[in-house]
Amino acid sequence: MTSLSFLGFRENGNSATMAVDLKNLCELRFLLLDGSLSSENITEFIEKLPQCSSSKLYYLILNDNSMTGIMPQVMGHLTSLTGLSLSNNSISGSISPGLQNFTSLEDLFLSSNHLSGQIPLLPRGLEILDVSMNFLSGHLHFGAPNIEVLILSSNKITGPIPEKFCELQHLSDLDLSNNSFAGELPICSSMPSLRSLLLSNNEFSGKFPSLIQSLSNLTLLDLSWNKFYGTLPIWIGHLAELRFLDLSHNMLYGSIPVNITHLRQLQLLNLSFNNISGSIPQPLSKLMAMAKTHIPTTNVPDWYVGWENNEFLDSLSAVTKHQQHKYAAQSILYIVGIDLSVNHLTGGIPDEMASLDGLRYLNFSRNCLRGNIPKNIGPMELVESVDFSWNSLSGEIPASLSDLTFLSVLDLSYNNLSGRIPSGRQLETVYDSNPTMYDGNNNLCGPPLQRNCSSGNSDPKHGNEKASGENSESLFFYFGLVSGFAVGLWAVLCALLFKKP
Structure with a gap:
């Protein structure tokens, strides 16, 4: 079948073996065999591909095939490739420096393998590189000025981000999370295309990066689990496109700037595990994307369409229901929450919080908050997890709390709450799964506690x-x-x- 140009044999249960070679298929342009082959040696497989003097093989997809062996260092007969995808196999060895000669290569996916060594210089025309979840090490060197998506997460890469990073004017998505990067971020004048920046779980340090101020189209920012310090800058309220902001587990201090509520597109705000003080900003109603009326139902927003099928954005996570949950790109649309836990916040919980009726989770635990739980909390009917534990909240538990029909986790322990606990089937179900949710409130009474209410309490x-x-x-x-x-x-x-x- 020497005229064959497209061969797709995808998702066939890893039951096939490559019994014949394809050396004579000089017209073959697309070969899609992901999820079909049984365990096979990558070098032996590459030798079966077309070896014509004018090879036309543009796209080769071999994901999810449990392929073994060392990645071939010479693949001279495949220099016409524009896309190569070998993700989720067991390929070892280093990435071939010969890839630099693949002048047509635009997309390279090598994630979830056993690759080691340093990332070599890349083809200048490369636009997408995903080498996440390997054992790559050494310092990072950029050799692809047109790169748009760079995913290096979950490796052992060290050192600072080089200054040449600022020259990547086409970069839209950068994920360096779960590595050993260190130092401060470079100061770039402008990176207009960058929309997602994930740097979590590294050793980055320095003051809150001024680089971020120039990222006018930034939608997702995750700097969690680093050593950034200093105060949150006022200009953070000018990042109008920002939807997901995770700055948790750093050394930030000072108060939360009031104009953070200008981020009308914001769906996730996570400032937990810092040294932030002061009060919770009052005008929370300006966070319109956290209101139920602004959650898309039928019309999917433009920013989401480009991410919907991108597996390389599966690294966003949030702590809900006392557990850390990862969100796939398909469900990122439904992350709506605020986490300000483990700080030094004072004052009360703003009543305006109840206007954020699209929230899925809310965590203010381990602060110094005082006053009452807002009585109008009932309209937040989509909330699934509420944690106000380890504060100094007082007064009675609002009866409207029993109206939260989606609630599955509630923790009010170790406050100064008093009076009769509201009744309701949902609260009884939540208590059954977490019987410590009222601990440390000695003036609470009534079922489900064994403490009877006197006439004064009732x-x-x-x-x-x-x-x-x-x-x-x-x-x-x-x-x-x-x-x-x-x-x-x-x-x-x-x-x-x-x-x-």
Whole structure:
């Protein structure tokens, strides 16, 4: 079949073997065999591909085939490739420096293998590189000025980001998470195309990066688990396209700038595990993307369409329901939450928080918050996880909390809450899965606790009247005692005064 140009044999249960070679298929342009081959040696397979003097093989996809062996260092008969995908195999060895001679190569996917060594200089025409989840090491060198997507996550790469990073004017998605990068980020004048920057779980340091101020189209920013310090800059409120902001597990301090509420597209705000102080910004209602009316249902937003099928954006995560959950690109649209836990925040929980009725999770635990839980929390009907534990909140638990029908995790432990616990089937179900959710509130009473409510606890109004009556009786008693003592003393003195010697 020497005229064959397209051969697709995809997702066939890894049951096939490559019994014949394709050396004579000089017209073959696309070969798609992902998820079909049984375990096979990568070098032996490459030798079976077309070896014509004018090879036309443009795209080769061999993902999910459990291929073994060392990555071939010479693939001279494949220099016409524009796309090579070998992800999720067991290929070892180093990435061939000969790839630099693949002048037509635009897409290279080598993730989830056993590759080691340093990343070589890349073809100048390369646009997408995904080598995540390998054992690559050494420092990073850029050799592809037109790169658009660069995914190096979950390796052992060290050193700083080189200054040449600023020259990548076409870069749209950068993921360097889960490595050993260190130092400060370079200062770039402008990177207009960058929309996602994921640098979590490294050793980056320095003040909050000024580079970010120039990223006008930034949609996703994850700097978590690093050593950044300093205050949150006021200009962070000018990143109008920002939807996901994760700065957790750093050394940031100072207050949360009020104009962070200008980020009307923001769906995720995670500032947990820092040293942030001050109060929670009041005008939370400006975070319109956290309201139910702004969650897309039928019309998918433009920013999401480009990510929907990109597996390299599966690294975004959030702590909900006391567990860390990873979100695939297909579900990133539904991440809506605020996490300000483990800081030094003071003041109260703003009543305006209830206007964010699209929130899925809310975590203010381990701060110094005071005051009452907002009584109008009931309209937040989509919320699944609420954690206000380890604060100094007081007053009664609002009855509207029982209206949260999607609630599966609630933690109000170690506060100063008092009064009768609201009843409701949803709260009873939540308590069954977390019976410590009311611990450390000694003035709470009623089911499901074993502590019965006295008349004072069960009815605060009549309890106050009773306490007032008891106080009046006590005052009357002591007034009578003092008066009697004064009259008696005066009588004795008078008797002594008029008694003759």
